[in-house]
Each structure stands twice: as C-alpha cells, then as structure tokens.
Amino acid sequence: MIKLEERGELAVITVSGALTWSEVRAQHVAVRARVERGGPVLVDARGLESVTGLGLRFLLALHRAGAHGGARVVVVGLGGAARELASLAGFLELYTTAPTLEEALAWLGVSEEVW
Amino acid sequence: MVEQTRIDGHPTLCWEGWQLRAGRALPFGATVVPGGINFSIMSRRATGCTLVLFEKGAASPFVEIPFPAECRVGHVFAMVVFDLDPERIEYGYRMEGPSEPRRGDRFDPEVILMDPFARAIGGREVWGAAPRHAEDVYPYRAQLMAEDYDWGDVRSPRLPMEELVIYELHVRGFTRHPSSGVAHPGTFAGLREKIPYLKELGVNCVELMPIFEFDELDNKNVHPESGEALQNYWGYNSVGFFAPKAGLAASGAAGLQSDELKAMVRALHQAGIEVILDVVFNHTAEGDHTGPTISYRGLDNRTWYLLDGEGRYRNYSGVGNTLNCNDPTVRQHVLDCLRYWVSEYHINGFRFDLASILGRDSQGEPLENPPLLEAMAYDPVLAGCKLIAEAWDAGGLYQVGSFPSYEGRWAEWNGPYRDTLRRFLRGDMGQTAVMALRLAGSPDLYPRRGTRASVNFVTCHDGFTLRDLVSYTEKHNWENGEQNRDGNGSNDAWNGGVEGPSDDPRLEALRQRQMKNAVAMLLLSQGVPMLLMGDEVGRTQRGNNNAYCHDAPWNWLNWEDRAANAAHFRFTQQMIAFRRGHAALRSPEHLRGVDSARSGFPDLSWHGVEPWKPDHAPWSRTLAFMLCGRHARPQDDTIYVAMNMHWEPHAFGLPHLPAGWRWSRAIDTALPSPDDITDVGAEAPLEEQSFYRVGANAVVVLVGRPSA
Numbered sequence: 001m002i003k004l005e006e007r008g009e010l011a012v013i014t015v016s017g018a019l020t021w022s023e024v025r026a027q028h029v030a031v032r033a034r035v036e037r038g039g040p041v042l043v044d045a046r047g048l049e050s051v052t053g054l055g056l057r058f059l060l061a062l063h064r065a066g067a068h069g070g071a072r073v074v075v076v077g078l079g080g081a082a083r084e085l086a087s088l089a090g091f092l093e094l095y096t097t098a099p100t101l102e103e104a105l106a107w108l109g110v111s112e113e114v115w
Numbered sequence: 116m117v118e119q120t121r122i123d124g125h126p127t128l129c130w131e132g133w134q135l136r137a138g139r140a141l142p143f144g145a146t147v148v149p150g151g152i153n154f155s156i157m158s159r160r161a162t163g164c165t166l167v168l169f170e171k172g173a174a175s176p177f178v179e180i181p182f183p184a185e186c187r188v189g190h191v192f193a194m195v196v197f198d199l200d201p202e203r204i205e206y207g208y209r210m211e212g213p214s215e216p217r218r219g220d221r222f223d224p225e226v227i228l229m230d231p232f233a234r235a236i237g238g239r240e241v242w243g244a245a246p247r248h249a250e251d252v253y254p255y256r257a258q259l260m261a262e263d264y265d266w267g268d269v270r271s272p273r274l275p276m277e278e279l280v281i282y283e284l285h286v287r288g289f290t291r292h293p294s295s296g297v298a299h300p301g302t303f304a305g306l307r308e309k310i311p312y313l314k315e316l317g318v319n320c321v322e323l324m325p326i327f328e329f330d331e332l333d334n335k336n337v338h339p340e341s342g343e344a345l346q347n348y349w350g351y352n353s354v355g356f357f358a359p360k361a362g363l364a365a366s367g368a369a370g371l372q373s374d375e376l377k378a379m380v381r382a383l384h385q386a387g388i389e390v391i392l393d394v395v396f397n398h399t400a401e402g403d404h405t406g407p408t409i410s411y412r413g414l415d416n417r418t419w420y421l422l423d424g425e426g427r428y429r430n431y432s433g434v435g436n437t438l439n440c441n442d443p444t445v446r447q448h449v450l451d452c453l454r455y456w457v458s459e460y461h462i463n464g465f466r467f468d469l470a471s472i473l474g475r476d477s478q479g480e481p482l483e484n485p486p487l488l489e490a491m492a493y494d495p496v497l498a499g500c501k502l503i504a505e506a507w508d509a510g511g512l513y514q515v516g517s518f519p520s521y522e523g524r525w526a527e528w529n530g531p532y533r534d535t536l537r538r539f540l541r542g543d544m545g546q547t548a549v550m551a552l553r554l555a556g557s558p559d560l561y562p563r564r565g566t567r568a569s570v571n572f573v574t575c576h577d578g579f580t581l582r583d584l585v586s587y588t589e590k591h592n593w594e595n596g597e598q599n600r601d602g603n604g605s606n607d608a609w610n611g612g613v614e615g616p617s618d619d620p621r622l623e624a625l626r627q628r629q630m631k632n633a634v635a636m637l638l639l640s641q642g643v644p645m646l647l648m649g650d651e652v653g654r655t656q657r658g659n660n661n662a663y664c665h666d667a668p669w670n671w672l673n674w675e676d677r678a679a680n681a682a683h684f685r686f687t688q689q690m691i692a693f694r695r696g697h698a699a700l701r702s703p704e705h706l707r708g709v710d711s712a713r714s715g716f717p718d719l720s721w722h723g724v725e726p727w728k729p730d731h732a733p734w735s736r737t738l739a740f741m742l743c744g745r746h747a748r749p750q751d752d753t754i755y756v757a758m759n760m761h762w763e764p765h766a767f768g769l770p771h772l773p774a775g776w777r778w779s780r781a782i783d784t785a786l787p788s789p790d791d792i793t794d795v796g797a798e799a800p801l802e803e804q805s806f807y808r809v810g811a812n813a814v815v816v817l818v819g820r821p822s823a
Binding site for chain 2: 020021053089091
C-alpha cells in the first residue's frame with residue numbers, strides 16, 4: 001500500500017505490505033507530482049513486507065523526481081528481503097537510506113516534532 | 116510506467132471479456148504499453164496463433180486468446196491485451212500451420228512455445244533446482260522485464276582492443292566454492308563482490324562464459340561411478356538469446372536477474388573493467404528431431420534452422436541443429452539481440468562460439484561475404500564493441516586468419532597461437548620460426564589486420580587448465596560418462612615425466628617454471644592476451660579437458676588455491692603489470708623490423724644465443740627478440756626477451772645498447788619468487804652486460820634504458 005500525507009513542510013510517503021506493480025500504477029502519478037514540488041520527503045518503509053522489481057523502481061523514481069524538483073528524499077526502515085533485493089539490484093547505492101526515523105529526520109533537517 | 120495520455124491506450128476489440136486492440140508489430144516480444152501489454156511474434160509460415168497466459172508459476176494457463184484477423188501485419192501477429200500485471204504473468208504461443216517434417220514444417224498447436232524475444236525466462240530460476248512441475252506443459256516461460264535501469268554516471272571504459280587483458284570466467288564457477296567467502300556464491304552478485312580481486316590481478320576485461328538462459332539439467336549423461344546426473348554446467352546450449360540466466364542471479368527467484376546483472380556490469384565498468392559475453396548463436400537447446408520443441412522449431416522450423424532436402428537438421432554445431440544465421444529473419448534476430456545487449460546491458464563485446472557457422476548459407480555452404488557478419492561489422496549500435504570469432508565450426512570449416520574481418524572489425528581466437536606456444540613450451544623441435552610469428556602478433560595470419568585481430572591464449576575453458584597442461588599428457592575425461600571419448604585428444608601437453616600429481620620436488624619446480632614460462636610468453640606477445648579463470652592460482656581439473664558437465668567443487672575456483680600458489684599468483688599479477696607498463700608490448704600494428712624512428716635499432720629484431728643471429732634450425736629450442744622502445748607510443752624502454760625451452764641452460768649474448776645505456780633484469784622464470792619478477796621501474800642493472808645465462812626451460816626479460 002502507498003499512502004501520501006503532509007506533516008507541515010514534510011511529505012511522508014508510507015509504503016507498507018506488498019509494493020507491487022498494481023499498487024504503484026494506482027498511486028505513482030500523484031505521489032511523484034508531490035515529490036517534484038520539492039521540500040523534504042520521507043519514505044517510510046518500516047512496514048514494507050515484500051517488494052517487486054517495479055516496486056523498487058518506484059522508490060528509485062522518487063529519488064530521481066526529488067533530484068529533479070529540488071526535494072530531499074530519504075527512505076527509512078528498508079529492511080529484510082526488500083533491502084536485500086535492492087542491494088542485489090544495485091539500487092541501494094542510489095537511494096539515500098536511514099535505519100531509524102530520527103536519523104532520517106535529522107538528515108532531512110526536519111524537527112522530530114513534526115512527527 | 117507508461118503515462119495514460121496516449122490516444123491509443125483504449126481497447127477496440129473484445130474476446131470473451133478480454134479487452135484487446137490491434138497491436139504494434141515492432142518491437143517484437145512483449146512490451147508494456149498504455150493500459151496493457153503489446154505481444155508481437157513473427158512466423159513466415161504459421162496460419163494462426165494463440166496467446167497463452169499463465170499466472171506466474173501456475174501449472175495451467177488462465178486464458179488462451181487467439182489473435183484476431185485484425186491483429187496480423189504481414190508475417191507478424193501483434194495484439195495488445197489490456198489490464199494485465201506485467202510482473203505476474205508468463206506467456207507463450209500456440210502456432211498453427213503445416214506439420215510436414217520432410218518438407219521442414221513442424222507446427223504443432225499442442226505445444227506452447229516460448230517467445231524468442233523473451234527478456235526473461237522462468238522455469239529454472241534457482242540453479243539445479245528441480246523444475247516446478249515434473250511434466251510441465253510449458254517448462255521455459257517467457258516473462259516481461261523492466262528495462263529502465265539507472266546507470267547513474269557510470270560509463271563504459273571503452274578500452275582499445277590492444278590494451279585489453281581478458282580474463283575468461285564462468286560466472287557460477289568463479290565464486291560458487293565455499294572458500295570464495297561471498298554472500299551470494301555462484302551469482303552475478305558474487306562476481307560483483309570479487310571485483311577487487313580482478314583489480315588486484317590487473318585484468319581489465321572479463322569474458323563471461325554463456326549467461327543467456329540455458330537449462331543446466333538438460334544433460335542426459337550420468338557420472339559413471341556415482342550414477343548421479345551430470346549437468347550442462349558451461350551452458351553452451353541457449354534456450355533464449357535475450358534473457359540472462361536467472362539461475363546465475365541470487366535474485367532470480369524474485370525476477371530481478373536483469374537488474375542484478377546490470378549492477379554487476381555497472382560495478383565492473385566503475386572499476387575500469389570491460390565485459391565481453393561468450394554467445395552461442397550457432398545452435399539452440401532444441402537439438403535434433405528427437406529434442407524438445409521449446410520455441411524456434413514450433414514457430415517456423417524452416418526459417419530458423421538449416422535443413423537438408425529431406426527436412427533433416429544439418430549439424431555443423433555438433434549438438435544436433437544449426438541456426439540458419441543468414442536467413443534475413445534470423446539475421447535480423449541476431450542483430451536485434453546483440454544491439455539489445457549493448458544498449459540495455461552496456462556489454463562491451465562478444466565472443467562468438469563456433470562463429471564459422473555464422474558465415475554459412477541456407478544450404479550450409481560458406482559464404483564469401485556473409486550478410487550477418489557484415490551487418491554486425493557495420494552496425495551503428497555495435498560500432499564500439501569488440502567482435503571476436505571462434506573461427507571454426509564442427510562441420511570442418513576452419514577460418515583462423517581468413518575469417519571475414521570487414522576493415523579489421525573482427526578479431527579471432529588464435530588457435531594456432533595456442534598450439535604453437537604449447538609445442539614450443541614443451542621443447543618440440545622445429546617451432547622457433549613459427550613461434551616468432553606468434554610472438555609478433557601472427558602477421559602471417561593477419562597481414563592487413565594488425566595485432567588486434569589476434570586474441571592470444573594458452574588455455575581457455577575448452578581444454579586443459581594451465582596447471583593441467585604441465586601435469587598431464589593425456590586427457591582424463593572418464594567422469595564425463597562418455598568412456599573418455601569426448602574432449603580433444605590433441606593437447607600438445609607435457610607432464611614432465613609423471614602423469615598427474617607428483618611429490619617429486621624437482622618435477623614440481625619444473626611445472627611451476629613451465630606455468631610461469633607460459634604466462635610470460637602470453638603477456639610478452641603482440642596481440643590481445645586472454646587468461647583462463649584460475650590459471651593465476653594453478654587451478655586443476657584433474658586432467659579433465661572437457662569439464663562442461665561438472666557442477667562440482669573441483670571444477671569451481673577454489674579461493675584457497677591463492678595462498679597455496681601465492682608465488683604463481685604474484686608472478687601472473689606482475690606479468691600483467693609489466694605488460695601494462697610497456698607500450699612496446701602493445702603495438703596495434705605489426706612491427707616490421709625496420710627503423711622508421713631512426714633510433715639506431717629496428718622496432719623488432721630477432722636473436723638467438725648470439726645477438727642478431729636468430730636460430731630457426733629444426734633442432735633449435737632457443738629464441739630471443741628485442742623491442743626498441745623508441746618506436747612505441749608512448750616511448751618505452753628497450754625490451755629484450757630470451758626464451759630457452761631446451762633442457763640445458765644457454766648463455767645468450769646480449770645486443771649492444773647505445774652508449775650510457777644498461778641492461779637490467781626484469782624477469783627470470785628460473786629464479787624463485789620473488790626474484791623471478793621485479794616491479795616495473797625497480798629493475799637493477801646487471802653486472803654482466805654482454806651475456807645472460809638463461810636456465811633450462813626458462814624465460815628472461817631484460818629492460819634497456821639510460822643508466823641513472
């Protein structure tokens with residue numbers, strides 16, 4: 001599942017459960033448009049259970065869209081099989097990731113209070 | 116992801132509830148388009164076609180959709196099916212048409228056929244694992260693959276051919292051994308982890324044995340002692356030409372083999388290492404008439420294969436069938452495939468297995484100007500990539516030196532180089548004159564093509580390893596299950612007096628020296644050197660010279676061999692460094708033995724035990740040459756090489772250097788490590804400047820430069 005919400009200046013994109021092509025197809029246009037508007041973007045993957053190749057691409061596309069629009073994008077909590085696949089595909093070196101929410105917010109320069 | 120803004124993103128046809136639209140003929144294969152997937156497949160003789168769709172891994176299809184008449188363009192069936200999840204489906208085709216084997220037609224709509232353009236193939240995702248369904252109606256399944264890899268800022272090294280030091284390796288064998296210590300043994304990811312090793316060794320190009328999808332379980336032979344099934348470990352039996360082998364990827368079961376392979380290529384490029392693929396376009400895994408129908412046979416047998424007048428398969432590959440490479444359709448398919456690997460995977464070149472088949476016409480006759488080879492040579496997408504031919508086939512065609520080159524675009528595996536070097540190395544008589552030609556880049560074979568045409572090698576996957584070349588005189592292929600009949604019986608190998616392992620220290624010293632001699636000769640030769648995986652650490656195959664069928668620890672690279680053979684590894688590493696440090700060894704053009712630089716010396720001169728007197732008598736086993744570095748670009752030291760393959764030492768008189776110059780010893784294979792080779796630039800001048808005593812079975816290299 002993909003959910004987009006605003007917390008002050010921070011855009012939070014929560015990906016959870018299974019991140020697949022059908023989920024991405026339904027959400028990517030709106031999410032991408034938000035990221036391209038700029039500002040700090042936190043992708044919360046702590047609830048992500050499984051991911052497909054197109055799901056991994058979605059995360060990478062957010063980074064590229066962010067770079068295009070001047071947004072700072074960080075993925076937090078990418079773990080387990082999803083992290084392993086991202087590593088095998090060579091994507092991990094292209095994402096900015098943080099192990100904890102606190103570190104992600106710090107990297108974005110956003111106060112923990114917005115959370 | 117395709118934006119839903121195009122005006123052709125809506126269905127115009129309906130079949131039993133499925134929304135369809137007439138598709139696009141190009142590109143062939145399955146492509147994600149607005150709202151659906153475009154399926155395009157060609158067949159010159161099929162009268163009808165049905166698309167068969169499976170949920171990934173399901174035993175039975177969930178729908179079969181006949182192509183409506185509106186969905187046919189020429190010989191192409193093309194249709195868009197809407198609302199399919201590209202990550203969840205597998206697809207195939209049933210083809211209708213005549214079944215008249217004696218005329219060459221073998222259509223059978225009972226069989227589900229794989230798309231020859233499939234970018235990914237399911238069914239063998241995990242190496243060696245039993246097929247998902249014992250009697251699968253569709254064992255090799257076409258899948259879709261995302262093709263939007265992010266290469267970042269990484270660019271291909273784009274090395275000139277003459278700068279390459281090629282390392283031929285088997286992706287699985289390279290890291291499958293537990294001693295490799297990688298997280299994902301035997302995979303693209305495992306190879307990626309070992310890039311620092313390749314950098315340390317100094318090679319700048321890897322040539323990967325087949326990585327197109329193949330079935331490692333398609334070998335019918337069994338081990339004669341254990342009775343266990345043997346494998347098709349090497350993989351020279353392609354199922355599809357566009358799909359990387361999923362079983363070579365740690366992520367293959369998750370369908371990310373393409374990304375994992377690209378990550379490996381990207382990392383290799385980042386490290387300055389190019390990637391060449393060993394490709395097998397001469398035949399397919401369908402074999403002869405007794406083999407399985409996987410794809411091509413059922414799509415249009417007469418188009419894809421060379422057949423005789425009775426519809427029987429012509430067999431120039433030695434494995435049952437021969438691809439009809441110069442048929443316009445097949446030719447275009449091969450070109451599409453190569454362009455795909457270059458543009459999608461950033462591959463730097465190809466080595467074509469049994470490449471002479473690519474120059475045969477539809478009757479099997481060799482063509483003077485084969486359209487496929489010419490098209491490859493001048494193709495704009497392939498323009499920057501290396502094309503290397505194994506310039507022979509199993510039908511008796513042998514074209515080393517005469518393979519069509521098209522203004523030097525094609526290089527060749529130089530088989531005569533291997534044979535001559537081996538004979539000279541073991542001290543055969545009558546070899547010095549021809550060995551001189553091989554050291555010079557084989558100007559007799561490539562008089563107008565330069566040294567870049569010659570890929571030099573002593574060993575390759577096919578035959579003995581270097582360690583076995585000096586340890587066995589005969590092949591020992593009993594474990595292959597063919598009563599030792601398989602494999603080449605002519606290896607020009609010499610065991611030194613004892614067949615196989617020996618605890619005689621003098622024999623072991625000779626074998627170590629012979630391995631060093633071979634590596635030195637290879638890296639001192641003009642042309643493009645190629646090393647075989649593991650030769651730098653003395654890898655043995657226990658005398659098996661055709662280990663294609665063994666997925667076993669003894670056939671994998673044992674990383675503990677490095678410590679056990681540290682001296683040989685160091686020697687190989689330093690030899691590569693020596694070659695890379697001396698431009699005189701990497702001339703792109705043949706040296707002519709003339710002094711065009713007015714240096715006082717010819718660019719290349721030949722010598723014997725007496726300077727300026729090469730000895731090519733039949734009984735001679737000594738050979739020396741000198742490269743004047745002032746002819747090189749950039750200018751280099753003068754290099755003198757003395758080779759003594761006699762069993763007795765010989766004193767070699769040294770050519771006089773200009774006043775104020777001195778000879779320094781860089782290499783002497785008769786000396787123990789680390790004195791056998793010195794770091795480039797750290798060589799100390801010799802006390803004796805008029806001669807050098809070269810030990811029995813030894814190679815010596817001196818560098819001449821102004822004394823400090």
